Amino acid sequence: MKAHTLKQAEQLLQEYQLCDSCLGRLLRKEIKEGSNAQKGQLIRTQLHQKQKTDAKDCWLCEGLTDEIHHFIDLITKTLEGYEFDTFLIGSKIDEDIQEKERQLWDHHKLEDAEPIKMEINREIGKILEPQLKKTVDIPNPDIMAVIDTAYDRVALQISSLFIYGRYRKLQRGIPQTKWPCQICFGKGCKKCNYTGKLYEVTVEELIAKKAVEMTQGTDESFHGSGREDIDARMLGTGRPFILEVKNPKKRNIDLYLLENETNNALKDIIEVSCLRFSNREEIARIKAAEFQKTYRVTIEAAQPLNKEKLIKVAQSLQGQLIKQLTPTRVAHRRAHKIRERLIYNCTIESVEGIIARLTLETESGTYVKEFVSGDSDKTQPNLSELIGIPCKVKELDVIDVKGE
Numbered sequence: 001m002k003a004h005t006l007k008q009a010e011q012l013l014q015e016y017q018l019c020d021s022c023l024g025r026l027l028r029k030e031i032k033e034g035s036n037a038q039k040g041q042l043i044r045t046q047l048h049q050k051q052k053t054d055a056k057d058c059w060l061c062e063g064l065t066d067e068i069h070h071f072i073d074l075i076t077k078t079l080e081g082y083e084f085d086t087f088l089i090g091s092k093i094d095e096d097i098q099e100k101e102r103q104l105w106d107h108h109k110l111e112d113a114e115p116i117k118m119e120i121n122r123e124i125g126k127i128l129e130p131q132l133k134k135t136v137d138i139p140n141p142d143i144m145a146v147i148d149t150a151y152d153r154v155a156l157q158i159s160s161l162f163i164y165g166r167y168r169k170l171q172r173g174i175p176q177t178k179w180p181c182q183i184c185f186g187k188g189c190k191k192c193n194y195t196g197k198l199y200e201v202t203v204e205e206l207i208a209k210k211a212v213e214m215t216q217g218t219d220e221s222f223h224g225s226g227r228e229d230i231d232a233r234m235l236g237t238g239r240p241f242i243l244e245v246k247n248p249k250k251r252n253i254d255l256y257l258l259e260n261e262t263n264n265a266l267k268d269i270i271e272v273s274c275l276r277f278s279n280r281e282e283i284a285r286i287k288a289a290e291f292q293k294t295y296r297v298t299i300e301a302a303q304p305l306n307k308e309k310l311i312k313v314a315q316s317l318q319g320q321l322i323k324q325l326t327p328t329r330v331a332h333r334r335a336h337k338i339r340e341r342l343i344y345n346c347t348i349e350s351v352e353g354i355i356a357r358l359t360l361e362t363e364s365g366t367y368v369k370e371f372v373s374g375d376s377d378k379t380q381p382n383l384s385e386l387i388g389i390p391c392k393v394k395e396l397d398v399i400d401v402k403g404e
Contacts, residue, residue, distance in 0.1 A: 005030050009043045012108065019058035020044065021065035025119055026104070029112040036119055037065070060100055061116060064093070064149060068123050075124065075145045076131075078154040083251040086137035089125045090146035090157075093117050120149065142251065161215055161245040163255065164278035166238030166404075168271040169203055169228065172395075176203045176227040199230075206270045208243055210262045215248035225286040225401065226293075226364065232396040236294070238271070239401050240286050242278050290364035291403035292344065298395035299356050299372055305389065307351040313386045314346040314358065325378040327370045341366040355394070369393045 009027055012018060024031070024039030031039040044052065055066035075089070093116060105113055124147070125136045144157040179198035180186035188194040204222035212220055225240040255275040262272050320343045326334045345361035360368060367379065373392050374382035384391045 002030060006043070006046060008108065010047055013047070013049065016059040016104070017053045017057055018060060019053050019055040019065060021055065021119065022058055022060045022116070025116065026108075026110050026113045028114055035123070036114070060097065060104065062094075062097060064097065064116065064120070067149070068120070068127070070152075071120070071147045071149065072124055072127055072131075074152055074154050075128065075147060078145060078156060079132075079143070082143060082156070082158070082249050084134060084142035085251075086135045086141045086143075087125075087128070087132070088136060088138060088141035088144045089121045089128070090144055091117055091120045091124075092146065092148040092150070093120070094150045120147075158247045160221075160280070161217070161248045161251055162278040162280060162282070163211060163243045163245070163258075163275055164240070164282060165207075165243070165259075165272045165275040166240050166401075167203060167207060167234065168236070168238040168273075169232075169234040169269075170271065171269050172231045172233055174201060174203055174206075174269075175199050175230045176224055177222050178202050178204060203270060206266055207241070207262060207272060208245075210258055210265065211243055211245055211253075214253045214258055215245045215250045217245040217249070218247040220245050223283045223287065225289055225291060228398050229369070229396060232398060234398045235296075236398070236400040238273060239398070240289075240291075240404055242283050242286060244280075244283070289403055291401045293362055293364060293366075293398055293402070294400035295360045295362070295368055296349075296397040296399050297358050297360055297368060297372065297393055299358070299383070299391045300394040301354045301356070301387075302390040304353050305351050305356050305387070307348070309387055310351060310356060311348050313383065314348050316386070317343045317346040319344065320381070322366075322371060322382070323380050324367050324370060325375075327367050327375050327378060329369075330367075339365065343371075359399075368396060 005027055009023065012023065012026065018026075018040075020037040020040030021035075022040070023043055024036035024041075027043060028036060028039055031042060034042070055061060056063035058065070097116065101116060104110065128134075129136055140159070142159050146155045146157065147153075148155070179202075181189060181192035181196055181198050183189050183191045184196060186196040188196045192198065204220075208220040208222065211217075221244040223242045223244065228234045228239070255277070259272055259275045262270075322341055322343060324339045324341060326336050326339075342363040343360070343366070344363070345359070347359045349357040349359060362368065369392075370379045370382070372383045373390070374384045377385075
């Protein structure tokens with residue numbers, strides 16, 4: 001060990017009573033092997049100092065470094081009942097200790113000293129890893145235990161559990177996600193029957209119920225790849241979604257069982273499929289994806305329709321680019337701009353008087369209702385204008401979401 005380091009150590013020990021852990025942590029750079037306590041012991045040996053300072057008498061840590069096993073017991077007890085594969089330890093250190101540490105660093109120019117907080121976290125993690133048979137994961141742990149060393153309290157920060165799937169909505173009148181009451185803004189009032197919600201049930205709540213129960217989570221968030229209108233059904237193979245379960249106690253759930261129990265409980269209302277575990281990164285992927293969609297549309301015209309003319313118009317729409325100014329019905333929550341969307345295909349299925357059924361394949365983000373009605377010419381071209389008869393959508397079903 002360099003003479004300069006030994007001289008610095010000697011000066012520190014003359015000014016302060018320091019335990020081996022604190023001494024080793026302050027002058028750790030030159031000694032590569034061993035714990036901070038072992039490094040401190042080695043420094044004392046080289047200084048020929050036989051008298052050792054107990055941690056409880058240490059000026060800096062005030063006995064904190066001697067409480068590692070006590071903190072481990074508190075953390076282990078708090079983690080009981082939680083399922084996880086990876087973990088991380090954090091700590092809150094008394095501000096007085098941290099202030100003394102900063103002053104000591106500045107006064108003695110200890111640029112390479114390790115913070116006591118880092119030592120506490122590392123040493124607890126080193127012991128817990130084999131004890132729990134779990135892995136420390138610094139960037140992305142399943143669970144993080146933060147010990148408040150001054151008050152012996154442990155707070156858990158639990159990573160969300162992400163479940164990917166596809167859903168089919170078999171009934172109309174159900175929104176995808178929760179809408180707060182527009183009168184009380186979610187607080188609960190007479191208008192919303194004190195639920196705080198605009199709609200009694202949502203796709204989100206129906207799908208999440210069993211998942212939250214099985215994981216013993218505290219809350220959830222629903223991330224869909226787009227959304228269908230409230231009065232539209234979602235059929236075919238369904239719409240991709242990711243359910244985020246917050247603060248789950250159980251992570252290793254049986255997704256096959258979850259799928260079956262959800263579908264049995266929601267028969268003829270909602271159906272889920274293709275469940276698998278996912279991650280936060282995939283949320284961004286399905287949110288950004290522009291999935292091509294196929295719709296079955298029932299239109300109602302102001303007067304009887306001519307089948308031959310309707311078929312000719314449908315044929316002229318193959319590969320047609322349309323321009324849609326933000327529709328009137330969503331103008332309060334969408335940016336006012338013109339969107340260009342492609343109509344890939346339009347096929348007439350049937351025509352009966354003023355009612356027609358057609359299949360429409362469009363680019364993601366197409367406002368189908370406005371494409372049919374024209375929305376006061378905000379969509380150009382539009383079906384009503386092309387056939388010369390005002391039309392509106394009577395029923396709308398999404399029958400395919402392509403791209404996965």
